[in-house]
Amino acid sequence: MNDMRVLERAVDNQDLKIAARDVDVYYGTTHAIKSVNVEILDKTVTAFIGPSGCGKSTFLRCLNRMNDTIDICRVTGDILLDNEDIYDAKVDPVQLRAKVGMVFQKPNPFPKSIYDNVAYGPRIHGLSRNKAELDEIVEKSLRRAALWDEAKDRLDQPGTGLSGGQQQRLCIARAVATGPEVLLMDEPCSALDPIATAQVEELIDELRERFSVVIVTHSMQQAARVSQKTAFFHLGELVEYGDTSQIFTNPQDSRTESYITGRIG
């Protein structure tokens, strides 16, 4: 599509949000992430690209400590969020995940009503003082996820009854409702049609005004369209990281070039 848009949207913010230093991840004896260093900026969309199995999801899950829920997974190195080590003993992973929200590859709405799905995070974290405020949060989140018009008449119906694409937007609304500072999205559009994809991309662009977004994607066009920074992973290594425009027009590493021109993957 319109790849030229890349050039118009240069990074306009240089504040550091997340810094990863020498991060290694092991699943048992499998070395899934090898000494990755990356700096993710605030109010920026960062895309992770790379062939399947290269560790994009694994690294993404390190950023909000979702890997803690996997028994055999071991993470070493430092990951700093606002200059605080998130793997430090005094950091509460639960609190961290409220700050670093996540949208998964497969839509996973809870078997509850649409309303309760969106209100889940705000209720847990006590973000609203009364029902009216909660209603407002739900409506705002659904609007931002471009789902309000479709869902406003059926808020009390189960979220599992929506179509796959609607479910994914519901999950995005659910993540947004918690008011995160960073939003991690693992292939959020892989189940969506082009129209819903465009809506989600628009949403991502909008979210950038408030927080930083990290998106894993298999679509080069999508990475080019929505992100300002791009990281290319290959076999567990971070091969190249830089401005999206630079990665796509002038890659430094030959592996990056082969991947984006479709020769490895």
Place this chain on the structure above:
Amino acid sequence: MPLLWIVIAVLVLGTIGYVLGRRRAMASAEGDARSLHSLPNYYGLNVLLFAVVPALLVLSVWLLVQPVVIQRQVVNMIPDTAAQSAGELSLVMSDVRRVADGLDRAVELGALSREDARTIRTEFTNVRDRLASIGVALGDEVSSDVLRAAQRYRVLKTTGTIAMDAVVLLLAAIGLGYAYARTHKELRARNVVERAVLSLLILASTIAILTTVGIVLSMIIETRDFFRLYPWQQFFFGTQWIPSFEGGSELGLIPLLWGTIYITFIALVVSVPLGLFSAVYLAEYASSRLRSVAKPMIEILAGIPTIVYGLFALITVGPMLRDYFAQPLGLGTSSASVATAGIVMGIMLIPFVSSLSDDIINAVPQSLRDGSYGLGATKSETVKQVILPAALPGIVGAVLLATSRGIGETMIVVLGAGAAARLSLNPFEAMTTVTVKIVGQLTGDTDFSSPEALVAFALGLTLFAITLGLNVLALFIVRKYREEYE
């Protein structure tokens, strides 16, 4: 030829057929298995099936029909007077069979020649003494009619068996020949075998279903007899259970049903929280190492025979409840009590609840947990708000299954709560349940034409209806749950 031999003979024929069929198929394909329609084994199995299945089917039908036919023939030889003096035709017939068996045995031991066995007459020989001398005891003097009938019985049986052997073997041979002749590389032997497997499966499930139907029917028939002797209103609404074998019993269901419900209720109060919480712990919190040890440990509880639980109730829980609760609180002095049976039954039910719930909780997709953790929920918030609601229908199903298991329990109740039917709210009083009374009414000398014995069937049917209802409800709920994922 004894039955076993004929079966073996048929099977041997079948095996020969297998080898022949396979070889012929290979020959027709000129030794190249790839040009066969099916794998070579299927051609062998095809011949084997044709040889064995019809022959064995006819054999089993014959075995069922032959005694009936022979009996018809022999009955005619017994004069009505003999039947009347013995009181019942069936008694005479069993005499006939016993004498016939005695003669068989005598021939086998060489005490009588074949010829003699066929021709001896009561007028010339004391058959009873002759048979007694080789160890066949007969109650009465053998009448000449019975002896003649017995001899006829033997003849019919021998000819019948010979005919049966011949027919069965012939059928096996024909089946073998037919299938062998048809064996050719184009034959779809694989499909034939597939159909045979299908019929086997259908047969098995039909037998299972028919057995259930048979059990229910027999219960219904006996229950109908009971309600002929005892008014159903008094059974269903009577509040007294005072059976007396001299007649004039009060056979009210209510006290027994109350005991059943009360004990099961206590059992659920014990087992549901314990079982559910341990399931949640095992599924959500425990490390996989701990889980692999703890889960089998809990399941061992399910393997303990209920009589052992009963003993535990009788010698440990009962006296303990009496000494530490009932007596200090002034609520009774009985060690057999509803609470005793209920608590011990609850312990017995823990593995049912926990094991089923554990499976159900594990079936909740990991993505839902991830979704919840990803929003910053803690484990217990996730369990309470996402996992349990998602697993709830299945858990309800598990609880209902445990309930019907508890309702049907007998041993723990006899030893834990006693056998006194009583309507009371005091959990420290002895009470009893439907199942205990079923056993009670049928042990000892029972006269199956009295309402006191037949009431057991009415009780059984009532129980069956209740547990069936619960199981159907459970299945319904579980099925609904299944639709939600996948």
